Amino acid sequence: MLTQTLTHPLTSTPILPLAYLTIFAFGIVIGSFLNVCIYRIPRHETVVTTPSHCMNCGYPLRWFDLIPVFSWLALRGRCRKCGERISVQYPLIEAGNGLLWVATFALCGFSVLTLLDCLAVSALLVISLIDARTFEIPFSCNVFIGILGIFATIFDFGHMINHIAGFFGVALLLLLVYVLTGGRGIGGGDIKLMAATGLLLGFGCNLAGFLFGCLYASVIHIARMKLSGAESMLAMGPYLAAGTLTAMWFGERIVTWYLGFLV
Numbered sequence: 001m002l003t004q005t006l007t008h009p010l011t012s013t014p015i016l017p018l019a020y021l022t023i024f025a026f027g028i029v030i031g032s033f034l035n036v037c038i039y040r041i042p043r044h045e046t047v048v049t050t051p052s053h054c055m056n057c058g059y060p061l062r063w064f065d066l067i068p069v070f071s072w073l074a075l076r077g078r079c080r081k082c083g084e085r086i087s088v089q090y091p092l093i094e095a096g097n098g099l100l101w102v103a104t105f106a107l108c109g110f111s112v113l114t115l116l117d118c119l120a121v122s123a124l125l126v127i128s129l130i131d132a133r134t135f136e137i138p139f140s141c142n143v144f145i146g147i148l149g150i151f152a153t154i155f156d157f158g159h160m161i162n163h164i165a166g167f168f169g170v171a172l173l174l175l176l177v178y179v180l181t182g183g184r185g186i187g188g189g190d191i192k193l194m195a196a197t198g199l200l201l202g203f204g205c206n207l208a209g210f211l212f213g214c215l216y217a218s219v220i221h222i223a224r225m226k227l228s229g230a231e232s233m234l235a236m237g238p239y240l241a242a243g244t245l246t247a248m249w250f251g252e253r254i255v256t257w258y259l260g261f262l263v
């Protein structure tokens, strides 16, 4: 947890605003790629080689059509060629990812581990949207977070045991629920997700994230069922993602605050 002011090594002037602006810029560029993932992964299309095009007329997007957030605003949300509406989801995901990256760096400090956390947050964003629509967490996204977890374990080797315990902790508990309920209580994708985030964040933080996720799911989902008649079928992905984000951002502070009552 770092709260130091970042200053230029020679002039000692604060460079924090510039650092955050750079992080935001990288965040919205990655956000642009997340839009491609959210659209193509459920359709089992490749996310790397096919160039971006208008979904209506097939007009191949040029570089100036692909500037995150700004292109959408400049075109007022319509295709340059056929005028078909382009979903507001695109700029929202881009800007959202940029803001999530800035918040993660601001709350977790400037380190390699925070960069890994940011990439995981982006994957959680993709998981949330896809799971909410298809009730399926893409295996590739879980693998991606798992790989980030392996890097985190290597960079944070002083706490290697914590990362390995994180991999098994919540996931084994959910596996038990899965077996006991015959697969109705929890989805296989949720179990793999909790194993991956556990490896990344360590045992305590992951457990806190899971508990927050369950809390959000019970409060928000029941409210949605009551208010808007949402289906009783529950996609856990978005809630687990939100819980994991809460633990990643505030976990250490919450544990310190909680332990304050015990001593």
Ligand SMILES: [Zn+2]
Binding pocket: 054, 055, 056, 057, 058, 059, 079, 080, 081, 082, 083, 084
């Ligand atoms: Zn078009």
